[in-house]
Amino acid sequence: MWRVVLQFSHPGPRSENQDALGYWISGDGNTMAAAVCDGVGGSPCGALAASTACAAFLDYFRTGDVIPESHGKYLEKEMRCAADFAHQAMIQSVSRKESCAGMATTLVACVAVGQGVGCVHCGDSRLYHIRKGTVLFRTEDHTVALELLRQGVLTSEEAAEAGRGGPLSRALVAEASRQPKAETTLLHPVQPGDILWLCTDGVWAYAQESSWLAFISGEVLNPVDTERKFMDLCASVTRDNFSGIALRYF
Secondary structure (H helix, E strand, O other), X not given: OEEEXXXXXXXXXXXOOOEEEEEEEOOOOOEEEEEEEEEOOOOXXXXXXXXXXXXXXXXXXXXXXXXXXXXXXXHHHHHHHHHHHHHHHHHHHHHHOHHHOOOEEOEEXXXXXXXXXXXXXXXXXXXXXXXXXXXXXXXXXXXHHHHHHHOOOOOHHHHHHHHOOOOEOOOEEOOOOOOOOOEEEEOOOOOOOOEEEEEOHHHHOOOOHHHHHHHHOOOOOOHHHHHHHHHHHHHHHOOOOEEEEEEEEO
8 A cells, every 4th residue: 555654845945936746546545646846947937837747647647547557568658658648738838828938847756556666757856766774766867967977978976066956858848849758667566664755856966865865764754753854954955946755655
Protein backbone atom coordinates (compact mmCIF):
# COMPACT_ATOMS: atom_id res chain seq x y z
CA MET A 1 0.00 0.00 0.00
CA TRP A 2 1.22 3.49 -0.91
CA ARG A 3 0.88 6.48 1.40
CA VAL A 4 2.06 10.10 1.26
CA VAL A 5 4.13 10.73 4.39
CA LEU A 6 5.36 14.25 3.67
CA GLN A 7 4.65 17.11 1.27
CA PHE A 8 5.46 20.81 1.25
CA SER A 9 5.92 23.68 -1.19
CA HIS A 10 7.38 27.01 -0.11
CA PRO A 11 8.36 30.18 -2.01
CA GLY A 12 11.60 30.51 -0.05
CA PRO A 13 13.08 34.00 -0.45
CA ARG A 14 11.19 34.65 -3.68
CA SER A 15 7.96 36.61 -4.04
CA GLU A 16 6.20 33.89 -6.05
CA ASN A 17 6.16 30.13 -5.71
CA GLN A 18 6.61 28.62 -9.19
CA ASP A 19 6.73 25.02 -7.93
CA ALA A 20 3.78 22.64 -8.06
CA LEU A 21 3.27 19.13 -6.72
CA GLY A 22 0.50 16.59 -6.32
CA TYR A 23 -0.39 12.92 -6.17
CA TRP A 24 -3.13 10.40 -6.84
CA ILE A 25 -3.55 7.08 -5.00
CA SER A 26 -6.19 4.51 -5.90
CA GLY A 27 -8.83 3.54 -3.36
CA ASP A 28 -7.07 0.30 -2.49
CA GLY A 29 -3.72 2.07 -2.11
CA ASN A 30 -2.06 -0.23 -4.65
CA THR A 31 -1.67 2.20 -7.56
CA MET A 32 -0.34 5.74 -7.39
CA ALA A 33 1.08 8.62 -9.39
CA ALA A 34 2.96 11.63 -8.04
CA ALA A 35 4.53 14.63 -9.74
CA VAL A 36 6.65 17.68 -8.96
CA CYS A 37 7.17 20.57 -11.39
CA ASP A 38 9.27 23.74 -11.28
CA GLY A 39 8.63 26.67 -13.61
CA VAL A 40 11.75 27.42 -15.63
CA GLY A 41 13.42 30.71 -14.74
CA GLY A 42 13.66 33.17 -17.60
CA SER A 43 10.48 31.93 -19.27
CA PRO A 44 7.09 33.58 -18.69
CA CYS A 45 4.32 32.31 -16.43
CA GLY A 46 6.41 29.79 -14.51
CA ALA A 47 3.75 29.18 -11.88
CA LEU A 48 1.10 28.49 -14.53
CA ALA A 49 3.42 26.19 -16.46
CA ALA A 50 4.22 24.13 -13.37
CA SER A 51 0.66 23.89 -12.05
CA THR A 52 -0.78 23.05 -15.48
CA ALA A 53 1.74 20.31 -16.21
CA CYS A 54 1.49 18.79 -12.75
CA ALA A 55 -2.31 18.67 -12.74
CA ALA A 56 -2.53 17.29 -16.28
CA PHE A 57 0.01 14.53 -15.63
CA LEU A 58 -1.98 13.32 -12.63
CA ASP A 59 -5.33 13.73 -14.39
CA TYR A 60 -4.12 11.37 -17.10
CA PHE A 61 -4.32 8.60 -14.50
CA ARG A 62 -6.88 10.03 -12.08
CA THR A 63 -9.75 10.88 -14.44
CA GLY A 64 -9.02 8.81 -17.54
CA ASP A 65 -9.60 5.20 -18.43
CA VAL A 66 -5.94 4.36 -18.06
CA ILE A 67 -5.20 1.57 -15.62
CA PRO A 68 -1.43 1.16 -15.34
CA GLU A 69 0.02 -2.31 -15.34
CA SER A 70 3.17 -3.21 -13.50
CA HIS A 71 5.11 -4.74 -16.38
CA GLY A 72 7.83 -2.43 -17.60
CA LYS A 73 7.16 -1.57 -21.23
CA TYR A 74 3.52 -0.72 -20.61
CA LEU A 75 4.37 1.40 -17.59
CA GLU A 76 7.02 3.35 -19.50
CA LYS A 77 4.62 3.90 -22.41
CA GLU A 78 1.89 5.29 -20.15
CA MET A 79 4.32 7.63 -18.38
CA ARG A 80 5.46 9.05 -21.71
CA CYS A 81 1.82 9.47 -22.75
CA ALA A 82 1.10 11.30 -19.49
CA ALA A 83 4.07 13.63 -20.09
CA ASP A 84 2.76 14.33 -23.61
CA PHE A 85 -0.69 14.98 -22.14
CA ALA A 86 0.85 17.53 -19.74
CA HIS A 87 2.66 19.17 -22.67
CA GLN A 88 -0.58 19.48 -24.63
CA ALA A 89 -2.34 20.96 -21.60
CA MET A 90 0.34 23.66 -21.43
CA ILE A 91 -0.13 24.47 -25.13
CA GLN A 92 -3.90 24.75 -24.63
CA SER A 93 -3.33 27.03 -21.66
CA VAL A 94 -1.20 29.36 -23.82
CA SER A 95 -3.97 29.49 -26.43
CA ARG A 96 -6.13 31.13 -23.75
CA LYS A 97 -3.35 33.40 -22.49
CA GLU A 98 -1.00 34.39 -25.30
CA SER A 99 1.30 36.35 -22.99
CA CYS A 100 2.44 32.99 -21.61
CA ALA A 101 3.76 31.72 -24.97
CA GLY A 102 6.98 29.80 -24.42
CA MET A 103 6.32 29.06 -20.76
CA ALA A 104 8.26 26.04 -19.54
CA THR A 105 8.58 23.73 -16.56
CA THR A 106 10.53 20.77 -15.29
CA LEU A 107 8.70 17.53 -14.56
CA VAL A 108 9.63 14.62 -12.35
CA ALA A 109 7.00 11.98 -11.67
CA CYS A 110 6.55 8.38 -10.65
CA VAL A 111 3.85 5.83 -11.30
CA ALA A 112 3.53 2.64 -9.29
CA VAL A 113 1.42 -0.49 -9.37
CA GLY A 114 2.13 -2.38 -6.20
CA GLN A 115 5.87 -2.92 -6.00
CA GLY A 116 6.49 -2.03 -9.65
CA VAL A 117 7.58 1.58 -10.06
CA GLY A 118 8.55 3.76 -13.00
CA CYS A 119 9.93 7.29 -13.15
CA VAL A 120 9.67 9.93 -15.87
CA HIS A 121 11.53 13.22 -15.79
CA CYS A 122 12.45 16.21 -17.89
CA GLY A 123 14.73 18.88 -16.42
CA ASP A 124 16.43 19.08 -13.04
CA SER A 125 13.73 18.25 -10.52
CA ARG A 126 14.68 14.91 -8.99
CA LEU A 127 13.35 11.58 -7.79
CA TYR A 128 15.19 9.50 -5.20
CA HIS A 129 14.44 5.87 -4.30
CA ILE A 130 15.50 5.45 -0.67
CA ARG A 131 15.77 2.21 1.30
CA LYS A 132 16.84 2.20 4.95
CA GLY A 133 18.70 5.48 4.57
CA THR A 134 20.48 4.46 1.35
CA VAL A 135 19.78 6.05 -2.01
CA LEU A 136 19.25 3.22 -4.51
CA PHE A 137 18.48 5.51 -7.43
CA ARG A 138 18.38 9.19 -8.28
CA THR A 139 17.46 10.82 -11.57
CA GLU A 140 20.19 12.41 -13.67
CA ASP A 141 19.57 16.11 -14.29
CA HIS A 142 18.95 17.32 -17.82
CA THR A 143 21.31 20.30 -17.86
CA VAL A 144 23.62 21.77 -20.47
CA ALA A 145 26.52 21.36 -18.03
CA LEU A 146 26.02 17.59 -17.75
CA GLU A 147 25.68 17.27 -21.52
CA LEU A 148 29.05 19.04 -21.86
CA LEU A 149 30.50 16.76 -19.19
CA ARG A 150 29.45 13.69 -21.16
CA GLN A 151 31.06 15.22 -24.25
CA GLY A 152 34.28 15.82 -22.34
CA VAL A 153 34.06 19.60 -22.66
CA LEU A 154 33.76 20.17 -18.89
CA THR A 155 35.35 18.43 -15.92
CA SER A 156 33.10 16.96 -13.22
CA GLU A 157 34.01 19.86 -10.92
CA GLU A 158 33.19 22.44 -13.60
CA ALA A 159 29.92 20.69 -14.43
CA ALA A 160 28.88 20.57 -10.76
CA GLU A 161 29.50 24.30 -10.36
CA ALA A 162 27.80 25.23 -13.64
CA GLY A 163 24.89 22.87 -13.06
CA ARG A 164 23.47 24.71 -10.06
CA GLY A 165 20.98 27.11 -11.57
CA GLY A 166 22.46 26.61 -15.03
CA PRO A 167 20.45 26.23 -18.26
CA LEU A 168 18.45 23.07 -18.85
CA SER A 169 18.93 20.79 -21.83
CA ARG A 170 15.35 19.47 -21.54
CA ALA A 171 12.06 20.83 -20.20
CA LEU A 172 8.36 20.85 -21.04
CA VAL A 173 7.90 23.94 -23.20
CA ALA A 174 4.46 25.20 -24.28
CA GLU A 175 5.22 25.06 -28.00
CA ALA A 176 3.94 22.45 -30.44
CA SER A 177 7.33 22.30 -32.13
CA ARG A 178 9.12 21.53 -28.85
CA GLN A 179 8.11 17.95 -28.16
CA PRO A 180 9.07 16.80 -24.67
CA LYS A 181 12.08 14.48 -24.49
CA ALA A 182 11.06 12.94 -21.22
CA GLU A 183 13.31 10.18 -19.91
CA THR A 184 11.71 7.08 -18.40
CA THR A 185 13.32 4.65 -15.97
CA LEU A 186 12.07 1.46 -14.35
CA LEU A 187 13.14 1.35 -10.71
CA HIS A 188 14.02 -1.59 -8.50
CA PRO A 189 10.85 -3.24 -7.16
CA VAL A 190 10.05 -1.52 -3.89
CA GLN A 191 10.00 -3.23 -0.52
CA PRO A 192 7.93 -2.29 2.56
CA GLY A 193 9.49 0.79 4.12
CA ASP A 194 10.94 2.13 0.86
CA ILE A 195 10.48 5.85 0.15
CA LEU A 196 10.17 7.69 -3.14
CA TRP A 197 11.22 11.31 -2.67
CA LEU A 198 10.50 13.88 -5.39
CA CYS A 199 11.82 17.42 -5.03
CA THR A 200 12.78 20.59 -6.87
CA ASP A 201 16.29 21.96 -7.14
CA GLY A 202 15.47 24.41 -4.38
CA VAL A 203 16.02 21.43 -2.07
CA TRP A 204 18.77 19.29 -3.56
CA ALA A 205 20.94 22.04 -5.08
CA TYR A 206 21.36 23.91 -1.80
CA ALA A 207 20.81 21.57 1.16
CA GLN A 208 23.29 18.78 1.88
CA GLU A 209 21.84 15.42 0.87
CA SER A 210 23.01 13.79 4.10
CA SER A 211 21.02 16.36 6.10
CA TRP A 212 17.62 15.92 4.52
CA LEU A 213 18.13 12.19 3.97
CA ALA A 214 18.26 11.79 7.73
CA PHE A 215 14.90 13.56 8.03
CA ILE A 216 12.92 11.15 5.86
CA SER A 217 14.69 7.82 6.43
CA GLY A 218 13.39 6.95 9.89
CA GLU A 219 11.12 3.98 10.55
CA VAL A 220 8.49 6.40 11.84
CA LEU A 221 8.17 9.76 10.11
CA ASN A 222 6.34 12.58 11.87
CA PRO A 223 5.10 14.81 9.01
CA VAL A 224 4.75 17.97 11.09
CA ASP A 225 8.17 17.64 12.70
CA THR A 226 9.84 16.63 9.42
CA GLU A 227 8.29 19.51 7.49
CA ARG A 228 9.52 21.95 10.16
CA LYS A 229 13.04 20.54 9.83
CA PHE A 230 12.91 20.99 6.06
CA MET A 231 11.62 24.53 6.45
CA ASP A 232 14.47 25.40 8.80
CA LEU A 233 17.14 23.72 6.65
CA CYS A 234 16.05 25.05 3.26
CA ALA A 235 15.20 28.53 4.47
CA SER A 236 18.72 28.89 5.80
CA VAL A 237 20.50 28.01 2.55
CA THR A 238 18.29 28.18 -0.54
CA ARG A 239 17.80 31.09 -2.93
CA ASP A 240 14.84 29.45 -4.65
CA ASN A 241 11.38 27.97 -4.11
CA PHE A 242 11.64 24.57 -2.42
CA SER A 243 9.16 21.72 -2.66
CA GLY A 244 9.03 17.99 -2.10
CA ILE A 245 6.77 15.00 -1.66
CA ALA A 246 7.62 11.65 -0.07
CA LEU A 247 5.62 8.45 -0.59
CA ARG A 248 6.25 5.29 1.41
CA TYR A 249 5.33 1.73 0.50
CA PHE A 250 3.86 -0.26 3.39
